[in-house]
Amino acid sequence: MLQVEKVDLYYGAAIALRQVSLTAEAGAVTCLLGRNGVGKTSTLRAIVGAHPIASGSIKWDGEEISRLPMYERARRGIAWVPQGRDVFPLLTVRENLETGFAVLPRGARKIPDEIFDLFPVLKTMLRRRGGDLSGGQQQQLAIARALVMKPRLIVLDEPTEGIQPSIIKDIGRVIALLRSRGDMAILLVEQYFDFAQELAQTMVVMDRGDIVLAGRREDLDEADVRRRLSV
Ligand SMILES: Nc1ncnc2c1ncn2[C@@H]1O[C@H](COP(=O)(O)OP(=O)(O)OP(=O)(O)O)[C@@H](O)[C@H]1O
Numbered sequence: 533m534l535q536v537e538k539v540d541l542y543y544g545a546a547i548a549l550r551q552v553s554l555t556a557e558a559g560a561v562t563c564l565l566g567r568n569g570v571g572k573t574s575t576l577r578a579i580v581g582a583h584p585i586a587s588g589s590i591k592w593d594g595e596e597i598s599r600l601p602m603y604e605r606a607r608r609g610i611a612w613v614p615q616g617r618d619v620f621p622l623l624t625v626r627e628n629l630e631t632g633f634a635v636l637p638r639g640a641r642k643i644p645d646e647i648f649d650l651f652p653v654l655k656t657m658l659r660r661r662g663g664d665l666s667g668g669q670q671q672q673l674a675i676a677r678a679l680v681m682k683p684r685l686i687v688l689d690e691p692t693e694g695i696q697p698s699i700i701k702d703i704g705r706v707i708a709l710l711r712s713r714g715d716m717a718i719l720l721v722e723q724y725f726d727f728a729q730e731l732a733q734t735m736v737v738m739d740r741g742d743i744v745l746a747g748r749r750e751d752l753d754e755a756d757v758r759r760r761l762s763v
Pocket of ligand 1: 569570572573575615
């Protein structure tokens with residue numbers, strides 16, 4: 533279980549997160565929602581170790597991880613699928629997947645067959661360069677690369693952004709399948725409410741660096757959540 537408590541984060545003198553608290557449990561999708569620029573990506577950066585926090589606590593399975601470097605968090609099973617995907621354009625699809633091996637013991641460095649069950653399109657493209665894939669295929673590759681690490685927490689930053697509806701459906705199916713296995717915590721940042729609503733057990737809504745609403749999906753007033761997302 534992930535427990536974020538009262539986290540403050542700054543960029544220089546500018547505060548981006550104030551007293552942000554949230555939890556994410558195995559077997560559930562926790563969805564972080566909010567308009568542009570409210571601090572969703574900053575929250576994920578704090579969790580994965582891409583940006584230091586000024587105060588507060590981040591615990592993973594009871595261990596304080598907020599001072600650990602990013603690779604140590606990755607070794608503890610925390611995988612990040614960043615916004616914009618960050619696929620390596622000149623590496624092949626296979627090589628992109630193999631970058632996920634870095635945190636695994638030598639004997640475990642194999643791409644699980646399951647990856648290609650989840651994303652069949654990647655199997656036919658193993659020799660293609662990452663940069664030659666469509667946006668939707670790159671997003672699938674970015675998720676697959678994170679899964680190669682065998683994570684227990686996967687953090688996804690707007691996986692539907694700029695992606696065609698058929699691939700959004702495929703990605704939704706994969707997230708639902710990962711959730712149903714019960715052993716992985718999934719933290720999803722979304723702007724697209726309907727996608728979030730279909731998948732999430734818990735919703736957390738941010739505004740200007742603060743958490744303004746949080747709860748189980750069925751306990752939240754949908755109109756209230758939507759209002760806080762509309763521009
Ligand atoms: N590297 C940075 N340096 C300075 N300010 C930043 C930096 N990254 C983000 N910010 C600022 O911090 C605030 C929160 O940004 P953040 O990217 O976390 O928001 P977001 O909710 O993820 O938005 P989006 O949906 O656009 O990604 C914004 O005001 C943004 O301008």
